[in-house]
Amino acid sequence: MTTTRRAALALALATPAVARAQGAWRPTRPIRLIVPAAPGGSNDIVGRILAEAASQILGQPVVIDNRAGAGSLIGSEAVARAAPDGYTVLINSSLATLPAMVARMPYNTLNEFEGVAVAGFSPHLLVVNPRVEARTAQEFVALLRANPGRFNYASAGLGSGPHIAGLLFMSRMNLEFETVHYRGGGPGVAAMVSGEAHFGTPTMASAIGQVRGGTLRALAVLSNGRSPALPDVPNVTEAGIPGVVFEEFFPMVAPKGTPPEVLAALGAAFRQAIQQSAARLNEMTGVAPRAGFETSAQVMALVRENIESHTRILRAAGVQPE
Incomplete structure (x- = not known):
């Protein structure tokens, strides 16, 4: 093993201990990563790739929980109503589209979630x-x-x-x-x-x-x-179809009220998982990470911007909330 590889391994093994010594939050039981759709879709595939890497980083299993139904509303609402303790996270590329489509949302997207990370764009x-x-x-x-x-x-x-x-x-x-x-x-x-x-x-x-x-x-x-x-x-x-441009992004969020130190620890872990999995994500899903979403506020600002842009697209197409 080369000196560089030994140093990298030592750093990886020391990270949990360093985090504890500095008083950072660490999970003591498995974390649920809720995918609000059936297996096989983009959120499920991306979520499973990241869960594998994040489990190793956090030292606890990150377990996929598929909660399909109502265009992802069922799974998303489950996270909005979950305890804000760091043990429930949502990945949902429809998070910013639903408020533009659904007249009576069972939760307020911008007021009931905290940003964790952005898994990438595609x-x-x-x-x-x-x-x-x-x-x-x-x-x-x-x-x-x-x-x-x-x-x-x-x-x-x-x-x-x-x-x-x-x-x-x-x-x-x-x-x-x-x-x-x-x-x-x-x-x-x-x-x-x-x-x-x-x-x-x-x-x-x-x-x-x-x-x-x-x-x-x-x-x-x-x-x-x-x-x-x-x-x-x-x-x-x-x-020959100019203007038909549409990309998805994969916000990861936690329930509102999740403590800042918990959000910081989850965000750091998932961002590390995203970087480690970047080549695999692109090869398997065409998803690529982007810089600029290192804080909870930056994640939620992206969600807000996309709610506004999706609403403009739908209203221009004559589509009203149902």
């Missing part, structure tokens, strides 16, 4: 079942225009990122199609693979495996640049 995709007779986004737009209302798309639930991305696609390209809501990104992708749904605008994390395997055809990555995770898929300009 663009959505425009994908179709391979039996759909379109090889490019422009061919698909022409097909939809020639057959208004004939095709349906898979949403990951009311107010989810795939739902809003689909509405943005419909609005910007002046299209008509049917929306089918599923209980998360995983079931939505499965419906597209089976042909139950014709197309969708899923997160890259939930669909990248199917695109690489050929069970879904990617027509565009919904960003202004190509993604290193799918370098052969054109961006929106190249695909």
